[in-house]
Amino acid sequence: MNDTPSPDELFYRRTGMDKHRVGKMVATALEGMDDGELFLEYAQAESLSFDDGKLRNASFNTSQGFGLRSVLGEASAYAHASELSEDAIKRAIATARLVHYGQSGVQALTPPPFGTNRQLYADVNPLKEVAFEKKVELLQQIDAYVRAKNPHVKQVSVSLSGHWQAVQIIKADGNMAGDIRPLVRLNINVLVEKDGRMETGSSGAGGRTSYAQYISEAGWKKMADEALRQALVNLESIPAPAGEMPVVLGPGWCGVLLHEAVGHGLEGDFNRKQTSAFAGLMGQKVASKGVTVVDDGTIPNLRGSLSIDDEGTPTSRTVLIEDGILTGYIQDRLNARLMNMRATGNGRREDFASQPMPRMTNTYMLGGKDKPDDIIASVKRGIYASHLGGGQVDITSGKFVFSASEAYLIEDGKITSPLKGATLIGNGPDALTRVTAIGNDMALDEGIGTCGKAGQSVPVGVGQPTLLIEKLTVGGTAV
Numbered sequence: 163m164n165d166t167p168s169p170d171e172l173f174y175r176r177t178g179m180d181k182h183r184v185g186k187m188v189a190t191a192l193e194g195m196d197d198g199e200l201f202l203e204y205a206q207a208e209s210l211s212f213d214d215g216k217l218r219n220a221s222f223n224t225s226q227g228f229g230l231r232s233v234l235g236e237a238s239a240y241a242h243a244s245e246l247s248e249d250a251i252k253r254a255i256a257t258a259r260l261v262h263y264g265q266s267g268v269q270a271l272t273p274p275p276f277g278t279n280r281q282l283y284a285d286v287n288p289l290k291e292v293a294f295e296k297k298v299e300l301l302q303q304i305d306a307y308v309r310a311k312n313p314h315v316k317q318v319s320v321s322l323s324g325h326w327q328a329v330q331i332i333k334a335d336g337n338m339a340g341d342i343r344p345l346v347r348l349n350i351n352v353l354v355e356k357d358g359r360m361e362t363g364s365s366g367a368g369g370r371t372s373y374a375q376y377i378s379e380a381g382w383k384k385m386a387d388e389a390l391r392q393a394l395v396n397l398e399s400i401p402a403p404a405g406e407m408p409v410v411l412g413p414g415w416c417g418v419l420l421h422e423a424v425g426h427g428l429e430g431d432f433n434r435k436q437t438s439a440f441a442g443l444m445g446q447k448v449a450s451k452g453v454t455v456v457d458d459g460t461i462p463n464l465r466g467s468l469s470i471d472d473e474g475t476p477t478s479r480t481v482l483i484e485d486g487i488l489t490g491y492i493q494d495r496l497n498a499r500l501m502n503m504r505a506t507g508n509g510r511r512e513d514f515a516s517q518p519m520p521r522m523t524n525t526y527m528l529g530g531k532d533k534p535d536d537i538i539a540s541v542k543r544g545i546y547a548s549h550l551g552g553g554q555v556d557i558t559s560g561k562f563v564f565s566a567s568e569a570y571l572i573e574d575g576k577i578t579s580p581l582k583g584a585t586l587i588g589n590g591p592d593a594l595t596r597v598t599a600i601g602n603d604m605a606l607d608e609g610i611g612t613c614g615k616a617g618q619s620v621p622v623g624v625g626q627p628t629l630l631i632e633k634l635t636v637g638g639t640a641v
Contacts, residue, residue: 212301363392402584402638408544417624423590430497449594459523466623477507526625530600601628
């Protein structure tokens, strides 16, 4: 059952605003500009966290507001407010018109995005589908289940979150585009202790859908078992070796390294400003043959997918690197116009108080022809990283440092001892040229990615097949 209000109900009937008058106000605000839009948003969010056998936090938040942006040349002016009223929009127009001072543009509006009736996710509000008491009961069940499975479990942390967002984007010519966006996530962390040693494991999943598949018994037990398995593996880990060696990256979530070390460097703003390691390399070889990287916001129900971006442009499947050749950038409307390229539907913002910028959606490498077992068997001595943790990347140089939350030693073509303290150090563009084997097991992550840029966070997806990088620097503690 779905009793969620429509955008017209949220933005007009409830607020008293008139859709036609608002459209005329936007036209006035953007007269003589190159581009811009009015972004209307209504959002609800909830979060529950269960830790150490107790409900530690439960929150619910409703927010609404608008952002009015005007763009002229390379400059933009932005005004926003948490009040949805015609008076507030009128006050914002004065700020939006300030971009005229000291700037010049083409004095002709960039054509609006083409329309679409595509909807990549169900029109469901996950916050309304399950009673609060049932959610608390679920967290208790997960906690009890994990603790009963192994005597070494010392702490279980479980979090459940849901988000529901309605947006409408209005352009100067009256073009309107809207979207209703659900988003859910379940995450489980387990801490185990044995002989005074403590280690952790985690698992999570989510997407633009209802809670149903994640709160089903089969769904949450699978995640709980995985978090416990990872923690117990880490409990037996030995210090990681250090030095340059072959590294095999597992499928799925390890694509976060590709996202950080390569994906950000392919965003339009960094390339237009010549601050990316990939700037000026369009059409050139930037990766090993067989490496194809895409950004695809059109996959139904995925965490990073969007029917339209936050400028009203339908998302697309953009090939960034094809068979080792740089073929595309991730573009919003402003940078695409200034680079004389096509907007790819990647103009994203955290909320109404934030300006859009080019951001990734679901970024992944396509699979190859190699069997994962054969890739492992080809390595005399190296590292197999099945899960990656946090990392840091320098966009300009492409240098990265990533920790491995689950990794193993490869000896004589076999996976042997689990490792502790392994970090992967390298350069994104350079690492792409060192890919020597690409598995046939491409997988997307389970729906846990959040990307930060310029102080804004947005949900994203990552993915890749099993990969062999012939040489990376591994930071370890073994002596």
